[in-house]
Amino acid sequence: MKMDQQDFTYINDQHGIELSILIPYEDSIEELAHILIIKHNLPLYIEKELTEHIFEFIEARSSEYFEELSKSIVNKAKDHEIDFEEVTKEWEKVMREEMVEFGEKRCASDEELFATAYHKLVHSPALETMLQLEHMYSKSVRQKAEEKNILIKKLSNRQSEEMNKAVDRLEQDMTETKINELVASHYETHSLLQGKLTSELDTMKEAQRREYREWIMQMVEQNQANSSLPTPNSPLSPAPLKDFPSNESNTSRDQINQSILEESFTIHLGSQLKQMHNIRILSANVMDLCAIEDNELLSEPTPQLLQTALGLYSNDLTGLVLMTDNKIGSRLTQDFQEICQRTTEFHFPHIEEQLDKISDVALQYFKKPLLESSRNAHSELLQPGDFYLTRHSNLAQVHVIFHMVTDDSLRGSDINSRHPVVLGLRHILKTACSNDVTSLTIPLLLQYDMTEEMTINWCEKRAELVFKCVKGFMIEMASWGGSELKNLQFMLPEGISNGVFTSMTEMLPRIFKVCNPKILK
Amino acid sequence: MxxxxxxxxxxxxxxxxxxxxxxxxxxxxxxxxxxxxxxxxxxxxxxxxxxxxxxxxxxxxxxxxxxxxxxxxxxxxxxxxCGTPLINFIEKRPFSVDEIKRIAYQTLEGLKVLHQRKMIHRTLSNENILLQANGDVKLFNYGLFHMSDMGSLVSFPVLQVLYTAPEVYLNGLSSSYSDPKMDIWSLGICLAELALNKVLWSSLKLGQKIRKVTTLLQVDTSIFEKIAREHNCYEQYLELPEDLKDLIEECLNIYPNKRPACDKLIENPCFADFKVKPxxxxxxxxxxxxxxxxxxxxxxxxxxxxxxxxxxxxxxxxxSSPPVLSVPSLVLIEGTILGQERNPSTLxxxxxxxxxxxxxxxxxAHIPFPVFYPLIHCKSEIIAKFDPPPYDATGLPLIIKERDPEYQLHRVILLRRLLHGYPFTKDLIFEEANKDIPPFLRGEIWATLLNIKANYDIEYLRIDKFTHTTTDRQIEVDIPRCHQYNELLSSTEGHKKLKRILKAWVCQNSHYVYWQGLDSLTAPFLFLNFNDEAKAFACLSAFVPKFLHNFFLKDNSAVIEEYLCKFSQLIAFHDPHLANHLYEINFYPQLFAIPWFLTLFSHVFPLYKILHLWDKLLLCDSSFPIHIGLSVLTQLRDRLLTSGFNECILLFSDLPEVDIEKCVMLSMATFKITPKSITSRLHENEMFHKKTELDITGIGLEELKKERCSRISVNDVVRLVRSDFEGVVLVDIRNHTVFSRCSVVGSINIPFSSVSFSENVIENVGAQASTIKSKGDKVLVVIGDEETDLERFPEFLLQCNISKVCVLHGGFNTLLPITPTILTSTISI
Structure with missing residues (x-):
């Protein structure tokens, strides 16, 4: 928005100058005088006189201009042509929205209080107890879930046995109606048990969540009262551990580690001032970043959780891009949702709740008639390139998930930088940048699963596109004034051939400038 | 004490x-x-x-x-x-009439300065007028409206609810109405509060306050009187002296054009007592x-x-509330962000x-008082004894020195004094700048090192920076790509200034053309003199002839080619090993060094590095950049020696991180030990390089290109022989007879004809091979005459990785007229 200006014509008869000047005039008057002297080939000694003359002209016109402007509005007001109420309301609204002194006096929300408490505690010696506690909670949830599965399995077994028997006796004292009744009653018992167990599990989670949050707040209060940290007491007595041979667990870990192909780079961007970033290419199952190793055998929580817990309320969040389709919470995310539900979510709403809320937000927005033409006006579905975010505290290595909407066009080999998913990637980086997500994992091929069209050629082409686009976005990001992306992970599908992997790691230094190694002498 | x-x-x-x-x-x-x-x-x-x-x-x-x-x-x-906002005193203690007048007068003086600069306070209020212990006032926060471009760059309204003139409200939120008279109204309200000693409408709610101000427009009688009546202060109002009442009344006129401007108000006779007499x-x-x-x-x-x-x-x-609590829930492809609530901490x-x-x-606390008054010209030992011992920071790295508050205190105090004495203290400033340049004063010190004259601003004023020229387009393309990581240079104001300076330069230097890179060259000067465009321009104008004479000619190939040849020769002089390698793989300076020298590294390094580099450059002459180039190569030496052509090209396509302090030290070191004539050029600016017949003159580019080893002038040889005889080896390649007839004192004779060039082995030169091999860092001057080949022999030495080989310009005969002579004869007559 630039100031409104009005054109006035400056005439200097003595020197034959005619010039249109915009009022209010912002530039230097002396310079204007000199430009005129050069242009009209005038002697230099008139500079003072000319400057003064122009200065007077501009002063006079400026007050004229402002007079015009203000007189009309004041007169209008005097004649009641302006609705004072309207004006007042407009100003009041903005002030209430934008200025602290007039805004609602607002206390910190429960969420914020808990966040502060947790953040404080997690950076204290209580950390170990907290993680232990969380671990124990998760174990009991797992146990419960397992029990649930066993009970249901038992019931199913018994029922099928009963059914078999019934069918066998069909010729004797059973009629079809009776069998149908039996089926119905079986079904009923089954769903009753299922429902009962699920609700038990939910109740358990809810209880855990409440207990845990209360405990945290209590700890912090104690901490404040004593001004030193008390020895943390876990509200739970240690659960009896089943004895398992521990070497077994180690081997399973090793196996997982072996299957991961990875290589890290330090790169720099920028031509003069060089900004460093870490980049890693790895091939693994993307769910490994989410799922906490399901290992009942371990009494200790896995070390990644420590990192994740420490960073949860910090300004260095970790994000992951998952691919999904145009329905919020669609079947594609089923696996992921299941992983979320394996343990109790102590901080954020449960995954279904979050997804429901997102659906509401989307629905509300799409209902509004004022939609840009680019969007399919009648569709209430998301489009490729849109993405929604969920927050998690009970995943292994991530806090924020970006669910990117995609479609089948991604399988083709001819997508370019204007493809909606690539644009979506740019928005993801921007969102990451303005919300302090400083570590991010992106599917290098824009897909996490191996599919049949993934030939070496296809992979190379796709990877080149993603590398180049992401590089461009990162350069752009530098001027957005948010937090910079420190770690960027490019993920390849699990089980990709060594050949493809190597060709990716060879491609990266050709596109990004890799830092020179420092050689100590 | x-x-x-x-x-x-x-x-x-x-x-x-x-x-x-x-x-x-x-x-x-x-x-x-x-x-x-x-x-x-x-x-x-x-x-x-x-x-x-x-x-x-x-x-x-x-x-x-x-x-x-x-x-x-x-x-x-x-x-x-500093001081206390006036609002804190209202209703707590009364203000005398004189006090109020004084406040009014000083506030007006402050406003006058702003209005002259076309700035509007807009938030003038008794909260922003600070009363000092001595009774003076200072206005605070007067720049918010200006820096936010009349409020358009921020989302909140820039105003003080009660003090804002009614027409501002009427103009609406999005208006950029900028009549300076609105400040006069605010002043009126401030004074009314003081005069009545009442915080106005303090019990009203926000909406009511705004309505109160706007409805004042309906008042047909005196506004001040109405305000007084509303606050039950009518008696107080009546007691006020007429002149103050009138003053406030004048300010509170609902028609902005009827409110007097600052300079009119200041003339009010009631202020006569407060005017500061010169x-x-x-x-x-x-x-x-x-x-x-x-x-x-x-x-x-x-x-x-x-x-x-x-x-x-x-x-x-x-x-800061944790970011994880406020991430949005949905982002659409058009960029619409949904489900993110306004973070209350951003209000x-x-x-x-x-x-x-x-x-x-x-x-x-421990710093003695005399430190603030350093003695500069005093030679007296007695007085010097009472001086505090100098703060010792020698030997510390520059980065540390620049961050040491105590050291910087000393430096800033001393140098600001010296700067005040410029141009008489020019030599002293130069001497101090040789130690280091305090970052706080760098802009000014650079200007003095470049000999900027006092009337630089008038000269700049007179240049037409407005009229459209043919280079405008290129300039406009370059500016948004020039050191944009820097906030000042990437700001709109920075772009505007850079454009004006470049246009001024193009206008002033019609014999030159605008080469890409001139923008990078200007960047450091603009960065250091952001508020003084004229000085930045003056620095640039002095800098170019001194260091880049004729680099910006329309056809600058001859100048650049010569410069690059000299660069190659300097590499050969100091590092024959590297020179030979680069020569073998055909990796010529033309391929990488042109932007280095054309922009004096301002295109390849970030600003903070350029500043340190140029700190030293400004103390040296136009040959210094060649030494910087050499030092950059020296830092990358190991990688270059193991790389082929392709790797080298890749390496230089994006210059790796260079340790700038090392770079400065290395280049200073080579600059000091290299005889000046090694880097002397035909295209040097004669103003800075006076030449006599004993210097090198008249070497054409063709000739120069053939020579891999540099020439050395008679002057330098004579100086070396006379003053630094230990540091020089003179090799006379004329045949033995001529040599024995007459030769330079201490020179050794290797007749050109006796050497076999079939293999690059130094032993081929015969008996003197060991002398040459063990010469170490000494300069090796090859002396010949018209009959000897003055290219083959030095090149041979170079190929044998002998360092510091140079050739006497003009041959043996130029030494003959030197008196006192440095020649001798082994044949006694």
Whole structure:
């Protein structure tokens, strides 16, 4: 928005100058005088006189201009042509929205209080107890879930046995109606048990969540009262551990580690001032970043959780891009949702709740008639390139998930930088940048699963596109004034051939400038 | 005895500062500017616009000190903050009529300065007028409306509810109405509050307050009287003297054009007593010298560990709720962000946080008073004895010295004094700059090192920087790509200034053309003199002829080619091994070094490195850049030696990180030990390089290109032989007979014809091989005459990796006329 200006014509008869000047005039008057002297080939000694003359002209016109402007509005007001109420309301609204002194006096929300408490505690010696506690909670949830599965399995077994028997006796004292009744009653018992167990599990989670949050707040209060940290007491007595041979667990870990192909780079961007970033290419199952190793055998929580817990309320969040389709919470995310539900979510709403809320937000927005033409006006579905975010505290290595909407066009080999998913990637980086997500994992091929069209050629082409686009976005990001992306992970599908992997790691230094190694002498 | 004495200077009650913070408006969605580049973030525009505020110096205005940009568009403004806001006294103690008049007068003086600069206060109120202990007032926060481009760069309205003129409300939110008369109304309200000693409408709610102000337009009688009646102060109103009543009444006119302007109001006879009479005859040439300024205090406070950001955080003005709690829920492909609530901590909070200075006072408590008054010209030993011992920082790395508050205190005090004495203290400044240049004064010191004349601003004023020329397009393309990581240079204001300077340069240098790279060359000067375009231009204008003479000719190939040849020769002179390698793989300087020299490295290094590099460059001559080039290669030597052509090209396509301090040291070292004539060129600026017949002249480019070893002038040889005989080996390649007839003292004879060039083995030169091999760092001068081949032999030595080989320019015969002679004869006659 630039100031409104009005054109006035400056005439200097003595020197034959005619010039249109915009009022209010912002530039230097002396310079204007000199430009005129050069242009009209005038002697230099008139500079003072000319400057003064122009200065007077501009002063006079400026007050004229402002007079015009203000007189009309004041007169209008005097004649009641302006609705004072309207004006007042407009100003009041903005002030209430934008200025602290007039805004609602607002206390910190429960969420914020808990966040502060947790953040404080997690950076204290209580950390170990907290993680232990969380671990124990998760174990009991797992146990419960397992029990649930066993009970249901038992019931199913018994029922099928009963059914078999019934069918066998069909010729004797059973009629079809009776069998149908039996089926119905079986079904009923089954769903009753299922429902009962699920609700038990939910109740358990809810209880855990409440207990845990209360405990945290209590700890912090104690901490404040004593001004030193008390020895943390876990509200739970240690659960009896089943004895398992521990070497077994180690081997399973090793196996997982072996299957991961990875290589890290330090790169720099920028031509003069060089900004460093870490980049890693790895091939693994993307769910490994989410799922906490399901290992009942371990009494200790896995070390990644420590990192994740420490960073949860910090300004260095970790994000992951998952691919999904145009329905919020669609079947594609089923696996992921299941992983979320394996343990109790102590901080954020449960995954279904979050997804429901997102659906509401989307629905509300799409209902509004004022939609840009680019969007399919009648569709209430998301489009490729849109993405929604969920927050998690009970995943292994991530806090924020970006669910990117995609479609089948991604399988083709001819997508370019204007493809909606690539644009979506740019928005993801921007969102990451303005919300302090400083570590991010992106599917290098824009897909996490191996599919049949993934030939070496296809992979190379796709990877080149993603590398180049992401590089461009990162350069752009530098001027957005948010937090910079420190770690960027490019993920390849699990089980990709060594050949493809190597060709990716060879491609990266050709596109990004890799830092020179420092050689100590 | 000294401890109590220093602090009063620092502890001046007016040397206090505070900070306010706010958020700039975020750009909505994904928009591009008209040039197709992404929009400049508003916070950067604000930083650029606010710079000019730092130059406002007036006793009735608080000095602006710094504008800092945080993450996510946060902007922090640091400015002088001292005294107590008037609002704190109202209803607590009465103000006398004289006091009110004095406040009115000084406020008007402050406003006058702003209005002359086409700035509007807009937030003038009794909260922003600070009463000092001596009864003077200072206006605070007067720059917010200007830096936010009339409020358009921030999302909150820039005003003080009660003090805002009614027409401002009527014009609506989005209007950029900027009549200076609105400040006069605010002043009227301020004075009314003081005169009635009442906080106006203090019990009303926000909406009611705004309505109150706007409905004043309906009043047909005196507004001041109405206000007094509303507050049950009519009697007080009646008791006020007429002149004050009239003054307030004049200010509170509902028609802005009927309110008198600042300069009219100041003429009001009731102010006659407060006018500061010009007591002393103030020098017209230079401004009065200030022993210590608040800008220095702030600089030192920062060096001593002061951190505005931390202070704001500590005192609760920057509250950050964890980002994970406020991530959006949905982002659409068009860039629409949904489900993200407005973070309440981004609202505008007008609180001011005073910065604590205690730790700085403690840090400087031991500094004796005389430090502030350094003796510069005094030679007396007796007086010198009483001088405090100099603060010893020698041997510390430059980076450390630049961050040592105490050392910088000494340097700034000394150099600011010297600068005040410029041009008479030119030599002293040069001497001090040789030690190091304090960053705080770098812009001014550079200007003196470049011999800028005092009338530089008038010269700049007279240049037409407005009229369209053919280079405008190129300039406009280059500017948004020039050192944009820097906030000042990427701001709108920075772009405007850079464009004007470049246009001025093009206009002033019609014999030159605008080469890409000139923008990078200008960047450091603009960065250092952001508020003084004219000085930046003057520096550039002095810099180019001194270091880049004729580099910007339309056809500059001859100049550049010669320069690059000299670069190759210098590499050969100091590092034959590397030179041979680069020669073998055909990796010529033409392939990588042109942007280095054309922009004097300002295109390849970030600003902070350029500053350190140029600190030294300005003390040397136009051959110094060649030495810098050599030092860059030396740092990459190991990699270059193991790389082929392709790897080298790749390596230089994006220059790897270079340790700049090492680079400066290396280049200074080679610059000092290299005889001047080794790097002398035909295209040097004669103004800076006077030549005689004993120097090298008249070597054409063709000839130069053939020579891999540099020539050395007679002057240098004579100097070496006379003063540094241990440092030179003279090899005479004329045949034995001529040699024995007459030769330079101490020279050795290797007749050209006796050497076999079939293999690059130094043993081929015969008996003298060991002398040459063990010569170490000595300069090896090859002396021949017309009959000997003066290219083959030195090249042979070079190929044998012998360093510091050079050829006497003009041959043996040029030595004959030298007196006193350095020649001798082995044949006794």
């Amino acid at each position: 000294t401890i109590e004495m220093t602090l009063p200077l620092l502890k001046d009650p007016q040397m206090q500062f505070g900070a306010i913070t706010f958020f700039a408006k975020q750009h909505q969605g994904d928009t591009c500017g008209s040039n197709g580049l992404p929009l400049t973030p508003n916070s950067i525009i604000i930083v650029g616009r606010a710079q000019i505020l730092k130059t406002i110096k007036n006793p009735y205005l608080c000095n602006y000190l710094d504008i800092i940009r945080g993450k996510h568009e946060r902007t922090i403004v640091v400015s002088q903050y 007591t002393k005859t103030i020098s017209k040439i230079c401004e009065p010298f200030q022993i210590f300024t608040i800008h220095e205090l702030y600089h030192l406070w920062q060096l001593a560990g002061g951190d505005v950001f931390q202070e704001l955080k500590k005192q609760g003005l920057i509250r 505008y909070d007008p609180r001011i946080v005073q910065m604590p200075l205690d730790s700085l006072y403690q840090r400087f």
